[in-house]
Amino acid sequence: MAIFRNDDTPMIDRYRWWEIVLIYLGIFAFLFFLLSPFIEGFLVSLKPLSQLFSSPYTFWPENGSFAAYTNLWKTVPGFARYIFNSFLISTIATSIVLLLVVPASYAFARFHFRGMGLVLAAFLAVSMFSGAVLLIPLFRLMRTLGLLNTYWAMIVPGAAFLIPSAIWLLRTYMMRIPAELNEAAYMDGASQFYTFRRVILPIAMPGIIVVAIVTFIGAYSQQFIFALTFNSKTEYMPLPIGLYAFFGKQDVVWNELMAASFVGILPALVLIFFLQRYLVGGLTAGAVKQ
């Protein structure tokens, strides 16, 4: 879309100067609203601790430095481990979800069977409950299974709560794959499984990657509540709990806490940016005449 006027711009894309100003003001207001916590967090991470409690409060850091980013590793020696734990838990949870959800959503998209609507509705109902509501029964379940204070205590409920929405998401994507492709493969003698593996899976890849990203982010962000309740071993702590280590007995090391938050998000961000490159649209182009 060409914002600025020139002779090549189609009429539908031409704006008056004040329209452009309003559009940019709107974009700026939105972005500021969304990003201000992050901006403030980043600024705090640059300030020396003493400046944080100065009055009047200054937003802009005076003689700011990245010292907090190096000091945090000394203040909390296990921090790298917490990041690793978070990553490990999210990765395993995402793998489990994908392993179960990909065939399940294909079945929900292609086959019609008795009770299908009921099961799908049940999935939707389950995802209405947050994990917090079910903490006590889940705790008893974990204890019975002997999973308390292991990685599995965070992985299993994490994966379970992510499956319903993942199925709904991927099912919608799979339903857009033309049924003629299944029929053509069937005419050519391919079995259901062969068709699934050789035809459906490659075409559904962009959808699977979207589900993988959404699930990974979900697993990364919802660890807190399960980790807090089902795990008390320091070495299994994921990042959100690990951040509590910066809350000292006397005071909170705010600048290092903020720095640690950013460092903790970084690996997930890098991974998502990497995966995003595979989100090629229009992979079904040329399959059938639309």
Add this chain to the structure above:
Amino acid sequence: MGQLTLKNIVKRFGAIEVVKSVSLEVADGEFMVFVGPSGCGKSTLLRMIAGLEHTSGGDIVIDGRRVNDLPPVKRGIAMVFQSYALYPHMSVYENIAFPLRVERAPEATIREKVEAAAKILHLDQRLEQKPGMLSGGQRQRVAIGRAIVRDPEIFLFDEPLSNLDAALRADMRIELTRLHKQLGATMIYVTHDQVEAMTMADRIVVLNAGYIAQVGAPLELYHKPRNTFVAGFIGNPRMNMLPVTGIEVTAAGVEVDFQGQRLLIPVAGHKALAGAPLTLGIRPEHVGIGRGEANMTITPNVVEQLGAQTIGYAPLPGREETFCFVLPGSQSTADDQPVEVSFRAADCHLFDAEGQALERMGQFD
């Protein structure tokens, strides 16, 4: 061998009967076209032969073997879909090779067969491309290639050309006819386009609301339609239908009263037709300007000049349909001016009150 017999095929979806007791013999090597309006059951019938739909009743027999419960591969059938149904993530080569890969054929055989098919279909230069980079006609050829490599006894085509533009459709029609001659396999072809049916078919099956209205060679359907449905469906523009009254039946034909004129139409009749209301059918291309055996004065309100032909449409007093006539392109007529037209009694078709044709006498070849 690719001999196909349908015995009293019935298909019901719930309470709705879509195909109603269809029986048909298709000879080995024949090019058979199923034609009919939307919803007449032609695609459903094809999908039952393919094995994509199960029959509600009746038998499908291929080369003397009942195949109702066999999967498509075991029936020796390949199908080309209207939407091409190509695998978008595979190259043209892999698309054509797909049925052979399923069979786990050796690599050398696959290469040989795919290259042979690509040669027939002029796809040699495209083997490494993805379907998304091909034009509609090329995609359809890839779909045909995927059917060829399996050497099926019977090819099924489900409206394969209806997604192509007019010029490409004409080219592909010729190419399919050539392919049929080259392969010598039985082909069953579904279309709603009567030009495709007339040009390609050895025999045409006209379907109407789940029944077979008539089976026959293209020109047989044109010259001797068995009922008003086939008469109206085959031929473009449609046959004109005019009400007449029977007067007398003789060995030479049936004499009718057409707008006060006595016309002797050479069809086989029976005595009961005297005094009965009948329908006279005359094709637009058999109507000419000037006086002749049967005369009418009409006022065309639309005249289309196509260069090769001039087509006129005139409203008929007290009737919904218009009267259509086709003149040579050199002749023209002004719209909204009364004009006298005529036609020969020998060109007329005659239908009884039930819409069944009285058989025309004479040779039409």
